[in-house]
Amino acid sequence: MAGIPKTKHRSGCPVSTALDLLGDRWSLLLVRDMMVRGYRTFREFQRSGEGIATNILSDRLQKLEAGGILVRGPAAGDGRSTHYRLTAKGIALAPVLLEILIWGAHHEETDAPCAAVEQMEQNRAEVLAETVRRWEQRDPTPFIPPFSKLKSKSDSKSNSPKGKSKR
Amino acid sequence: MAGIPKTKHRSGCPVSTALDLLGDRWSLLLVRDMMVRGYRTFREFQRSGEGIATNILSDRLQKLEAGGILVRGPAAGDGRSTHYRLTAKGIALAPVLLEILIWGAHHEETDAPCAAVEQMEQNRAEVLAETVRRWEQRDPTPFIPPFSKLKSKSDSKSNSPKGKSKR
DNA sequence: TTTATAGCTTGCGAAATGCAAGTGAGTTTT
DNA sequence: AAAACTCACTTGCATTTCGCAAGCTATAAA
Numbered sequence: 001m002a003g004i005p006k007t008k009h010r011s012g013c014p015v016s017t018a019l020d021l022l023g024d025r026w027s028l029l030l031v032r033d034m035m036v037r038g039y040r041t042f043r044e045f046q047r048s049g050e051g052i053a054t055n056i057l058s059d060r061l062q063k064l065e066a067g068g069i070l071v072r073g074p075a076a077g078d079g080r081s082t083h084y085r086l087t088a089k090g091i092a093l094a095p096v097l098l099e100i101l102i103w104g105a106h107h108e109e110t111d112a113p114c115a116a117v118e119q120m121e122q123n124r125a126e127v128l129a130e131t132v133r134r135w136e137q138r139d140p141t142p143f144i145p146p147f148s149k150l151k152s153k154s155d156s157k158s159n160s161p162k163g164k165s166k167r
Numbered sequence: 168m169a170g171i172p173k174t175k176h177r178s179g180c181p182v183s184t185a186l187d188l189l190g191d192r193w194s195l196l197l198v199r200d201m202m203v204r205g206y207r208t209f210r211e212f213q214r215s216g217e218g219i220a221t222n223i224l225s226d227r228l229q230k231l232e233a234g235g236i237l238v239r240g241p242a243a244g245d246g247r248s249t250h251y252r253l254t255a256k257g258i259a260l261a262p263v264l265l266e267i268l269i270w271g272a273h274h275e276e277t278d279a280p281c282a283a284v285e286q287m288e289q290n291r292a293e294v295l296a297e298t299v300r301r302w303e304q305r306d307p308t309p310f311i312p313p314f315s316k317l318k319s320k321s322d323s324k325s326n327s328p329k330g331k332s333k334r
Numbered sequence: 335t336t337t338a339t340a341g342c343t344t345g346c347g348a349a350a351t352g353c354a355a356g357t358g359a360g361t362t363t364t
Numbered sequence: 365a366a367a368a369c370t371c372a373c374t375t376g377c378a379t380t381t382c383g384c385a386a387g388c389t390a391t392a393a394a
Contacts, residue, residue: 011216012278014271015199015264021275022267023192025351032182042372049178053352058373068274080360080371089274095266097182100189103263104181107235107256108188111179192382209341220383225342247340247391 021067022093026052026060031069031090032097035131038140040083041075069093091135094128188234189260193219193227198236198257199264202298205307207250208242236260258302261295 022028033039033048045057052060061084064070069090075081098120104110105117120127134143189195200206200215212224219227228251231237236257242248265287271277272284287294301310 014268014275014277014279014284016196016217016271017275017277018267018271019192019196023190023195025186025190028190029183029186043370046372050183051352053354054373055353055375056351059350078361078371082372092270092274096263096270099262099266100185101181103259104183104185107259108181108184110181110184112181117181210339213341218383220385221342222344222384223382226381245340245392249341 021063021069024060026050026056027064028093028097028100030057030060030064031086031093034070034084034086035091035094035097035135036143038134038142040085040140041081042084064090085138086135091132094131095124098124098127098131188230188236191227193217193223194231194236195260195264195267197224197227197231198253198260201237201251201253202258202261202264202302203310205301205309207252207307208248209251231257252305253302258299261298262291265291265294265298 022031029048029050029052030039030045033045037044037048039045039048042057042061045052045061046054061070061072065072065084068087070084070086072082072084075083101112102117102121105112105114131143133139189198196215196217196219197206197212200212204211204215206212206215209224209228212219212228213221228237228239232239232251235254237251237253239249239251242250268279269284269288272279272281298310300306
């Protein structure tokens with residue numbers, strides 16, 4: 001991402017300020033990977049399938065750490081490995097990422113299973129709560145929404161063949 | 168923003184796909200300016216106070232148009248001028264921008280009036296509905312949330328000196 | 335007619351990105 | 365114990381993007 005202008009060219013509004021830190025191709029993806037896929041290591045990010053270069057990965061992790069989005073610490077039992085973990089500030093980006101996911105699924109060609117996205121859209125609060133719970137418990141597994149739970153709640157919806165409908 | 172990888176380095180997930188189009192310093196800011204400030208002209212963006220260079224501005228507007236986020240058309244009465252307008256796909260980014268705004272206001276140093284942000288946070292649905300209404304009616308004026316309406320609804324809240332509190 | 339404006343475009347240097355090899359420390363295998 | 369492997373980067377370099385500011389053309393105003 002290019003120059004955060006060093007001088008006076010800044011409006012100071014929240015969106016602008018947030019994009020100073022997050023407005024690039026990779027940063028939000030990394031946060032997403034930690035939040036949703038449970039990634040903790042450099043290696044996982046590197047092999048995420050998004051094609052990020054190691055120097056960019058290293059740079060972004062450093063910037064996110066400097067910005068208070070994540071912290072790094074040693075991984076237990078392996079002296080080579082580092083674990084990255086989202087901070088409260090980082091996990092607070094969950095609503096942002098959820099909205100991007102929903103928007104992207106609706107308006108772009110993606111691989112996302114439509115029913116899953118629809119579920120998440122209809123159950124935003126639950127998805128966000130689950131995201132936070134998993135973060136608090138340091139759950140490293142990929143986030144498969146507890147649809148077994150959500151299904152029992154909204155079974156009539158999950159059966160409706162909605163497909164990808166524009167809002 | 169750098170290389171949307173032209174080859175296989177793409178996961179196809181909604182967030183990744185969305186960031187292919189929007190993952191740079193400027194694109195979401197432009198959408199924000201159209202959505203919230205009512206901007207329609209090149210000149211307005213240029214003078215927004217964010218310090219965008221004209222070649223970047225031109226490039227981003229073209230990319231957003233190509234991506235279906237906005238359309239351009241002649242401005243009535245001035246043969247030099249072009250008007251840019253968000254599409255339905257573009258206005259559908261409102262929840263994304265609202266969440267970024269709320270996150271930014273909470274977690275970064277910004278100029279945003281705290282009470283205003285708090286109001287928006289507590290009334291997400293109304294803010295989003297108003298955003299869409301203004302878009303539908305092509306309202307070019309800056310979005311000042313109808314706090315006169317929201318105040319009457321939540322007067323006790325607006326009087327409480329909350330300040331900026333972390334979530 | 336001259337001056338000003340709108341919307342870009344352009345030339346060029348600076349900065350960022352991407353590729354892929356390289357490095358040093360730690361771990362596992364032979 | 366030595367060799368091979370792995371982890372987390374780092375590095376050198378080419379390519380791309382960004383930023384600055386001047387420039388260009390068509391339209392509008394003075």
